[in-house]
Amino acid sequence: MEALDGNAIGGLLIEVFGAEMTTTRGTCVHCGAEMQMAELIVYLPAPGTVARCPTCKDVVMVVVDKRGIKCVDFRGLAMF
Amino acid sequence: MAGATVLGRLTWQVATVDEVVEETPRVRTILLDVPDWPGHRAGQHLDVRLTAEDGYRAEREYSIASAPGEPVAITVERLDDGEVSPYLCDELRPGDGLELRGPIGGYFVWPAQDGGPLLLVAGGSGIVPLRAMVRHRQRSGSEVPVRLLYSSRSLEDVIYRAELDELGDSIEVVHTLTREQPPGWAGYARRVDAALLGEVAWPAGDGARAFVCGPTSFVETVAGGLVEFGYPPRRVKTERFGATGR
Amino acid sequence: MSFVSRGFRGRRRDSGADPSRVTPGQYVTEDFPVLSAGPTPHTPLDDWTFSIVDGDERKSWTWEEFRELPSKTVTADIHCVTRWSKLDTTWEGVSVDTLLDEVATEAPHVLAFCDGGYTTNLPIADITDGKAWVAFGYDVEPLDPGHGGPARLLVPHLYFWKSAKWVRGLELREEDEPGFWETYGYHLYGDPWREQRYSGD
Numbered sequence: 069m070e071a072l073d074g075n076a077i078g079g080l081l082i083e084v085f086g087a088e089m090t091t092t093r094g095t096c097v098h099c100g101a102e103m104q105m106a107e108l109i110v111y112l113p114a115p116g117t118v119a120r121c122p123t124c125k126d127v128v129m130v131v132v133d134k135r136g137i138k139c140v141d142f143r144g145l146a147m148f
Numbered sequence: 149m150a151g152a153t154v155l156g157r158l159t160w161q162v163a164t165v166d167e168v169v170e171e172t173p174r175v176r177t178i179l180l181d182v183p184d185w186p187g188h189r190a191g192q193h194l195d196v197r198l199t200a201e202d203g204y205r206a207e208r209e210y211s212i213a214s215a216p217g218e219p220v221a222i223t224v225e226r227l228d229d230g231e232v233s234p235y236l237c238d239e240l241r242p243g244d245g246l247e248l249r250g251p252i253g254g255y256f257v258w259p260a261q262d263g264g265p266l267l268l269v270a271g272g273s274g275i276v277p278l279r280a281m282v283r284h285r286q287r288s289g290s291e292v293p294v295r296l297l298y299s300s301r302s303l304e305d306v307i308y309r310a311e312l313d314e315l316g317d318s319i320e321v322v323h324t325l326t327r328e329q330p331p332g333w334a335g336y337a338r339r340v341d342a343a344l345l346g347e348v349a350w351p352a353g354d355g356a357r358a359f360v361c362g363p364t365s366f367v368e369t370v371a372g373g374l375v376e377f378g379y380p381p382r383r384v385k386t387e388r389f390g391a392t393g394r
Numbered sequence: 395m396s397f398v399s400r401g402f403r404g405r406r407r408d409s410g411a412d413p414s415r416v417t418p419g420q421y422v423t424e425d426f427p428v429l430s431a432g433p434t435p436h437t438p439l440d441d442w443t444f445s446i447v448d449g450d451e452r453k454s455w456t457w458e459e460f461r462e463l464p465s466k467t468v469t470a471d472i473h474c475v476t477r478w479s480k481l482d483t484t485w486e487g488v489s490v491d492t493l494l495d496e497v498a499t500e501a502p503h504v505l506a507f508c509d510g511g512y513t514t515n516l517p518i519a520d521i522t523d524g525k526a527w528v529a530f531g532y533d534v535e536p537l538d539p540g541h542g543g544p545a546r547l548l549v550p551h552l553y554f555w556k557s558a559k560w561v562r563g564l565e566l567r568e569e570d571e572p573g574f575w576e577t578y579g580y581h582l583y584g585d586p587w588r589e590q591r592y593s594g595d
Contacts, residue, residue: 076388078252
């Protein structure tokens with residue numbers, strides 16, 4: 069299956085962070101690359117949504133829907 | 149938080165289907181009456197949610213096909229093994245309700261005041277948000293020069309074909325038909341590659357803003373090609389769609 | 395009452411399936427959805443190995459060595475935590491017992507590791523005594539890369555995220571260390587009959 073990008077999780081990011089996030093910039097904690105959230109590589113139909121750094125491909129964010137409650141782990145990203 | 153905008157709550161609401169327009173044998177535009185629509189920007193999308201009687205749900209995202217100020221519309225391509233698109237293309241009819249939320253997106257948008265020149269590159273149904281940008285350009289009175297490079301399988305698959313043919317001189321539309329061409333076709337007849345891109349794209353020095361939309365592999369080939377030509381990466385915006393059965 | 399989309403039925407769902415085979419909260423599908431947390435790896439068979447790792451010790455098989463091991467056809471129902479179940483799937487694989495027979499261990503846990511970095515944890519009791527295989531064939535064909543080929547773990551009695559795609563080995567462990575999905579909130583064990591989807595269930 070082909071990956072998508074952060075545009076595909078625009079609605080999810082608003083749900084989770086409470087604000088439009090596709091233009092928010094972040095730094096990958098694994099490789100230091102900087103990107104906008106829209107530029108993340110996103111894998112959607114999985115037990116959770118997985119976002120990877122476009123440069124090093126490491127996981128930067130995971131969102132799991134636990135019976136309607138979205139749990140987000142974004143320890144792979146430093147956002148500013 | 150940087151990048152946050154004041155939104156109003158992003159909640160699901162039920163819109164009513166006003167009209168459906170069969171664009172091609174596989175593609176339909178759905179015009180919607182959305183109560184309390186806050187307006188949208190060219191390039192944004194909305195999320196659609198279908199719920200079956202037993203509670204089973206499916207959610208998909210569709211780019212808004214209409215310009216700011218026009219009634220909300222989405223254009224949907226029927227995927228053979230799709231779950232949502234066959235419903236939207238074959239079953240949904242005027243008067244039906246459609247649950248949606250939006251508008252969503254702040255990255256892949258072109259407000260007319262951002263200027264140009266514009267390079268719009270579409271693969272298949274990637275034309276949808278770019279068409280919204282073109283319509284916005286026309287409605288806003290903007291005169292920025294636009295080049296639209298649009299890759300389709302065949303002439304029958306070109307979405308909004310008549311509309312694109314009638315755009316006038318300041319918008320150059322270049323088609324490439326990758327699988328089948330009509331007799332006498334003098335245009336491009338292959339997938340977009342570096343050479344084709346080089347012949348169509350504004351030179352890097354022109355300061356063009358590029359928007360590239362379509363299947364992931366198409367977007368990556370084109371965006372990579374533009375950056376190779378010298379387009380600054382921040383001037384090349386991309387939106388990847390799921391596989392469209394090319 | 396929430397909105398219902400007139401005339402929408404969703405994916406073909408087989409309501410004719412024997413309900414006693416369908417674990418709670420699932421629907422039966424005839425499709426075989428491809429779910430992934432990352433790109434499909436493509437390790438050449440010449441470079442492929444399967445290893446059992448115990449501290450500093452490692453027992454490995456090359457692809458040829460692996461394919462020379464006795465294998466069998468397995469028919470199983472599989473249950474994905476995303477709520478689809480698929481009945482009577484058929485696989486060709488090497489029993490994990492066959493692999494573990496070559497290693498003397500009393501470790502209670504394993505962490506399966508895979509190309510692409512995916513991991514999942516399992517009690518060793520759940521991958522022995524004929525409960526698990528390293529599968530290289532699906533439905534009479536070599537296992538497709540999209541579905542985990544050249545080889546994946548197959549542990550049908552647990553939710554299918556435990557049947558790790560692109561598996562390259564098992565690390566023997568004293569402690570139960572959460573793998574990828576377990577770290578992000580999924581259940582450490584994952585019994586579909588007790589609907590153990592998320593941690594805390």
